[in-house]
Amino acid sequence: MAQSTATTPKPQPSSAAIFAPRKALVIGNDNYRYVPKLLNAAFDAQAITGSLKSVGYQVFAYFNLDEKGFKQALRDFRLQVEGGDEVVFFFAGHGVQIGAANYLLPIDVRGGSEDQVKDEAIQLQRILDDLQEKRAKFSLAIVDACRDNPFKGAGRAIGGRGLAPTTAATGQMIMFSAGNGQQALDKLGEQDRERNGLFTRVLVREMTKPGVTVDRVLRNVRNEVVSLAKSVGHEQTPALYDQAVEIFISNSKVFRLVILKTMVCLL
Numbered sequence: 001m002a003q004s005t006a007t008t009p010k011p012q013p014s015s016a017a018i019f020a021p022r023k024a025l026v027i028g029n030d031n032y033r034y035v036p037k038l039l040n041a042a043f044d045a046q047a048i049t050g051s052l053k054s055v056g057y058q059v060f061a062y063f064n065l066d067e068k069g070f071k072q073a074l075r076d077f078r079l080q081v082e083g084g085d086e087v088v089f090f091f092a093g094h095g096v097q098i099g100a101a102n103y104l105l106p107i108d109v110r111g112g113s114e115d116q117v118k119d120e121a122i123q124l125q126r127i128l129d130d131l132q133e134k135r136a137k138f139s140l141a142i143v144d145a146c147r148d149n150p151f152k153g154a155g156r157a158i159g160g161r162g163l164a165p166t167t168a169a170t171g172q173m174i175m176f177s178a179g180n181g182q183q184a185l186d187k188l189g190e191q192d193r194e195r196n197g198l199f200t201r202v203l204v205r206e207m208t209k210p211g212v213t214v215d216r217v218l219r220n221v222r223n224e225v226v227s228l229a230k231s232v233g234h235e236q237t238p239a240l241y242d243q244a245v246e247i248f249i250s251n252s253k254v255f256r257l258v259i260l261k262t263m264v265c266l267l
Contacts, residue, residue, distance in 0.1 A: 020137050022057040022086045024049075025077040029093030031064045032107050035150035039186050041092040044144060044200035048090050051204045057088060066108040067120050074127065083135035088142070089127060092200065095145025101125060104145060111151045128172060139172045140214060144199050146178035174241040175218050177225075188232050199225055199238060215242065 028045025030038035042063045049061040060080070062073050081087055094105040098114050103121035111117045124143065131139040177184040177199035185198040194201055202224045206217045222238045229236035 020084050020086045021082070022055075022088075023077075023080055024052045024057040024059045024088040024090065025073065026052070026059055026061040026088075026090045027065060027070070027073065027093070027104075028061075028063050029065060029091075029105065029107050032094060032105070032109075032150070034108070034110050035094060035105070038093065040195060040197045040200070041144070043195045044092040044197055045090065047196050047200055047204045048092075048142075051207050052088060052090075054208055064107050067106040070104075070106040070122055074122070074130070078130050078134065081131065081134045081136060084137045085134075087131055087136045087139040089131070089139070090142045090144075092144040092197075094150045095124075095143060096121070096150065102143070104143070105150065117151075128174070132172070141172070141174045142177075142203070143175070144177040144184060144197060146176055146182060146184040172241075173214065173218065175221075176239045177236075179237040179239045182236055183234075185229055185232075185234055185236055188228060198228060198236065202228070218242075 026045050026049050028042040030041035032038070045061060045063060049059050052059050058080075060073070060077055062069070065073060091104050093107075094109075096103050096105065096117065098117060102124040103117060104124060105117075105121050109117065109120045111120075124141070128139070128141060131141075177197070187194070188198060196204065199221070203217075203221050206212070206220045206224070209217070212220075218238075218240055222240060226237050
């Protein structure tokens, strides 16, 4: 059964009224019914939920959503977002690239054909478009779904490994846990007892450091993931697509400095 939580941050001092509301949608799917289950996705979503709360986000968190629940969660969140909000969307689970589009998989996806996957799964671009239409001041989409193709070896060729490169609209940043064609690591070897995947464990640590911009957080995450993956002979380079304002994060106070940025793609 899908679980959800929604928490509202504690009231801030009166000076915080000038700051934009912060809202986040977090989804972790690992208990898949018809494709391989995942080890860490729900744990990753739980960890991100805690970190986002600590920096002032109202978090709507869901775990193991089927198609109906996934689409309902998106509809409900869309109603929560208002113009001028700062928004984060985080997904951990299976994702697949079909053509130039990326699809996030609910736990009941069957994938008998590419058309069926397109019908049952959630196209990432539609989520991004919704946030753009709502005129969010800033939106960050983080997708930790660059595992091996869940449909591989099932007698059909559906999608490709990893996620396809994408484009960020003005005011958006998008980060994938691995580059095109790469696989994101859950563990750094057999002795690794961490319950979070490599990308998320680094992200959680970096995003709660005080006085650091979102842009710097994501670049620090990218560099650290590359280094740790190389230490076990694996190539994993998180991809960042950026055409956003610069946001400062602190675990005690929230600061914002608006600086227009050019789009950059790091692969």
